[in-house]
Amino acid sequence: MFDHKSTRSWCVLNTAIPDDDTSSRSTVSRMPDQLVRLLIERFGSDAEYILDPFAGVGTTFRVASEFGISGVGFEPDPRLYDVCRLHQSDANVFNDVAQNATLYDLPLCDLMLTSPPFEEKSLISAVGASYLVTLMDIFSGMRRYLRRDAHVLVECVNIRLGGVVTRPLISQYVEILSKLYIFLGEFVVCESSENFNLYGYQHTTILIFVNSKNEQD
Numbered sequence: 001m002f003d004h005k006s007t008r009s010w011c012v013l014n015t016a017i018p019d020d021d022t023s024s025r026s027t028v029s030r031m032p033d034q035l036v037r038l039l040i041e042r043f044g045s046d047a048e049y050i051l052d053p054f055a056g057v058g059t060t061f062r063v064a065s066e067f068g069i070s071g072v073g074f075e076p077d078p079r080l081y082d083v084c085r086l087h088q089s090d091a092n093v094f095n096d097v098a099q100n101a102t103l104y105d106l107p108l109c110d111l112m113l114t115s116p117p118f119e120e121k122s123l124i125s126a127v128g129a130s131y132l133v134t135l136m137d138i139f140s141g142m143r144r145y146l147r148r149d150a151h152v153l154v155e156c157v158n159i160r161l162g163g164v165v166t167r168p169l170i171s172q173y174v175e176i177l178s179k180l181y182i183f184l185g186e187f188v189v190c191e192s193s194e195n196f197n198l199y200g201y202q203h204t205t206i207l208i209f210v211n212s213k214n215e216q217d
C-alpha cells in the first residue's frame with residue numbers, strides 16, 4: 001500500500017536509507033522500491049512480464065515479483081547481475097548488454113520500467129558510438145519485445161555541475177524516445193527527507209510513453 005502524498009502527476013517519497021541499513025546500499029544508484037511499486041500499481045499490476053534493459057541490482061524485478069510479474073532484462077556488470085539474480089531467478093535476465101537482446105529468446109512484455117545510466121562513461125556503447133546514439137539503439141531494439149500499447153516508463157534527470165545544467169538530459173530523452181514511442185508526459189518524484197537519496201537529487205522525473213508507433217514510423 002502506498003502511503004505517501006501523491007497525485008496523478010507527482011508524488012513525494014522518503015527514500016533515505018537508514019544509517020544502520022547496509023543491506024540496501026550498493027555501488028549502483030537504485031530506484032527506490034516505493035517508486036517502482038507505485039509505478040507498477042499505476043501502469044501494469046496485471047502484467048505478466050516487465051522489461052528493464054538496464055536492470056542494475058534488479059529493483060524493478062524484485063518489486064515486480066510482489067505482483068507475480070516476471071522480469072526480462074539485461075545487466076552487463078557481473079557484480080550487479082549477481083545481486084539481481086539473488087532476487088530474481090527468472091531465466092529471462094541476462095548478464096549482457098541490452099544491445100545483444102536479439103541473441104536471446106525473450107517473451108513479449110506488457111510494461112517497460114527502466115533507469116538508464118545518466119553518465120556517458122557508465123553506459124556501455126559500441127566503440128565510437130555516442131551516448132544518445134547508443135540509447136536510441138537500445139530503446140529501438142526493445143520495441144520488438146513490447147506489446148503494442150504497453151507503457152514505457154523511463155527515469156531521467158538533468159545533469160548538473162556546480163549548480164548549472166550541463167546536460168539537459170530530460171529534453172534529450174524526450175526528443176529521441178518520441179521517435180520510437182508516443183510521449184504522454186511526465187511524473188515528478190520529490191524527496192521529502194534532507195538525507196535525500198534520489199540519485200543525489202531532490203527530485204527525479206519519470207517520462208511516460210506508450211508503444212503505439214509502428215516500427216517504420
Ligand SMILES: C[S@@+](CC[C@H](N)C(=O)[O-])C[C@H]1O[C@@H](n2cnc3c(N)ncnc32)[C@H](O)[C@@H]1O
Binds near residue numbers: 074124125
Ligand atoms: C542506473 S543503473 C539501474 C539501476 C536499477 N534501476 C536498480 O534499481 O538497480 C543503470 C545500469 O545500466 C547498466 N548498463 C550500462 N550499460 C549498459 C548496456 N549497454 N546495456 C544494459 N545495461 C547497461 C549499468 O551497469 C547499471 O547497472
